[in-house]
Amino acid sequence: MTNSSRPDARRNASPYLYGEEAEAVARVLESGQYGHGAVTEEFERRVADFLGIPDAVAVASGTAALHLALIVAGVGPGDEVIVPSMTFCATVQAILAVGATPRFVDIELGTLCVNDQLVMEAVSDATAAVMPVLFGGRAVDLAAVQGELDERGVAVIEDAAHAFGSRNGPRRVGAGRALTCFSFGPIKNLTCGQGGMVIPRTPEEADAIRRLRLLGVAQSQAERANTTTYRVESFGLRYQLSDLNAAVGLAQLAHFGATERARRDLWRTYRSALSSLEGVTSVDVDPDRSVPHLCQVRVKNRDAVFARLRSQGVGVGVHYPPNHSQPAFAAWKRTLPATEQAGQEILSLPFHQHLTEQHIEHVVSALGQFLKSAGGTMCSPAASC
Structure with a gap:
C-alpha cells in the first residue's frame, strides 16, 4: 500500500509510508539475503541509538518480544504476573506461554493504565513480574516502587506495543530499568510490516534473547556459513526478524x-x-x-x-x-x-x-x-x- 491510496475516516487505523520503504525492500530482494542478517543488525543499532541505550534485539512480533522477555526474566510455572485486563489478548497469551498465571489488576479510568498503587496492592509472594501496558502510547511510571519491586525479586516487563517513541520523563520509553517490549506491526507508530523488539537490561539478557530467538543456536548466520557445525546451547524459538521487515523499519525510523x-x-x-x-x-x-x-x-x-x-x-x-x-x-x-x-x-x-x-x-x-x-x-x- 502507498500513501497515494489516501485512506480516510472509514479506516480506524492505517500504516503511513514515506515512499522509501519499497526501495529498501527491493534492495534486500536484490541482495538475495531475505532472512535475518546485516539489515536486521543495522536496524537494531539504529533503534538503540534512537533510544540512547546500549543494545536492542529485534524479533518477529510484539508477542514474541513479550514471550522472550518473560523467559529471560525467569518467569515460569507457579509464578504470577501482574497485568491489566485492559490490553490486547496477546499480552495475556505471552504469560500463559511460559506457564505462568495472570493476576489481573484494575486501571485508572482516565488513562486506561495501571499505577504504582494498583500494582503494589496486587503483589504477593507468588509475583514474579509486573507487566504494565503503556496504553495508547502513555508511559507508566513505576519509579516510586521500583526499589521495593527489586527487593522482592519482581521483574518489570513493559508492554510498550503502543509506545515506541514516547517518553518517561526525559528519556524515551525503553531507556529505563524495565525489560521493554515494542511491536512493529502494520498499524503501530513505527512499522516493519510485522516485527517487534526487546530492550534488554544487561548484556547477558541481550545474549540470551539472541539465542532464544534463533532456536537456541549460539552462532549467527554469518558465523554458521564458515563452519561445518553449530552449537544449540538452550531452548529456543524461531522468533528472529527478517531483513525484509527490518528494511521497512529502517526507512520508517529515518522519518x-x-x-x-x-x-x-x-x-x-x-x-x-x-x-x-x-x-x-x-x-x-x-x-x-x-x-x-x-x-x-x-x-x-x-x-x-x-x-x-x-x-x-x-x-x-x-x-x-x-x-x-x-x-x-x-x-x-x-x-x-x-x-x-x-x-x-x-x-x-x-x-x-x-x-x-x-x-x-x-x-x-x-x-x-x-x-x-x-x-x-x-x-x-x-x-x-
Missing part, C-alpha cells in the same frame, strides 16, 4: 520525527474538536510526552454509538474488550470496576496519519449529532456514563 509530530498534532486536533462536545470524555494519553497510538473517548450507550457511526462510514473501533471477561481466561476472573466500566464505554476514533482536519471534523460532527439526538450527558472521568 520518525515527522511521525511523532504528526501523531501529536492529530491527537491535539481531536482534543480541541471534542472539548465542547457533551456526552464525551477523552482518554488522556499525555501528548506532550507520548507519541499517541490511539484516540479514545468514553461515551454512554457505546454499542449504539458504534453501530450508528459505522453505518455512516466512520471507522470507529473498540480497544479492547477486557481480558478477564474472555472465556479463555475465565479461571482468573476478578472484579475490576474501572476496567469493566471502561469496557462498556471506550470507543476508538479513526486515528492515522492520512487523516486531515476535515476528516476529524466529520468524525466529531457525526459523533456529536448522534449523542445530541440520543440526549447524551457528559461522562465525567470518575463517574459511570
Whole structure:
C-alpha cells in the first residue's frame, strides 16, 4: 500500500509510508539475503541509538518480544504476573506461554493504565513480574516502587506495543530499568510490516534473547556459513526478524520525527474538536510526552454509538474488550470496576496519519449529532456514563 491510496475516516487505523520503504525492500530482494542478517543488525543499532541505550534485539512480533522477555526474566510455572485486563489478548497469551498465571489488576479510568498503587496492592509472594501496558502510547511510571519491586525479586516487563517513541520523563520509553517490549506491526507508530523488539537490561539478557530467538543456536548466520557445525546451547524459538521487515523499519525510523509530530498534532486536533462536545470524555494519553497510538473517548450507550457511526462510514473501533471477561481466561476472573466500566464505554476514533482536519471534523460532527439526538450527558472521568 502507498500513501497515494489516501485512506480516510472509514479506516480506524492505517500504516503511513514515506515512499522509501519499497526501495529498501527491493534492495534486500536484490541482495538475495531475505532472512535475518546485516539489515536486521543495522536496524537494531539504529533503534538503540534512537533510544540512547546500549543494545536492542529485534524479533518477529510484539508477542514474541513479550514471550522472550518473560523467559529471560525467569518467569515460569507457579509464578504470577501482574497485568491489566485492559490490553490486547496477546499480552495475556505471552504469560500463559511460559506457564505462568495472570493476576489481573484494575486501571485508572482516565488513562486506561495501571499505577504504582494498583500494582503494589496486587503483589504477593507468588509475583514474579509486573507487566504494565503503556496504553495508547502513555508511559507508566513505576519509579516510586521500583526499589521495593527489586527487593522482592519482581521483574518489570513493559508492554510498550503502543509506545515506541514516547517518553518517561526525559528519556524515551525503553531507556529505563524495565525489560521493554515494542511491536512493529502494520498499524503501530513505527512499522516493519510485522516485527517487534526487546530492550534488554544487561548484556547477558541481550545474549540470551539472541539465542532464544534463533532456536537456541549460539552462532549467527554469518558465523554458521564458515563452519561445518553449530552449537544449540538452550531452548529456543524461531522468533528472529527478517531483513525484509527490518528494511521497512529502517526507512520508517529515518522519518520518525515527522511521525511523532504528526501523531501529536492529530491527537491535539481531536482534543480541541471534542472539548465542547457533551456526552464525551477523552482518554488522556499525555501528548506532550507520548507519541499517541490511539484516540479514545468514553461515551454512554457505546454499542449504539458504534453501530450508528459505522453505518455512516466512520471507522470507529473498540480497544479492547477486557481480558478477564474472555472465556479463555475465565479461571482468573476478578472484579475490576474501572476496567469493566471502561469496557462498556471506550470507543476508538479513526486515528492515522492520512487523516486531515476535515476528516476529524466529520468524525466529531457525526459523533456529536448522534449523542445530541440520543440526549447524551457528559461522562465525567470518575463517574459511570
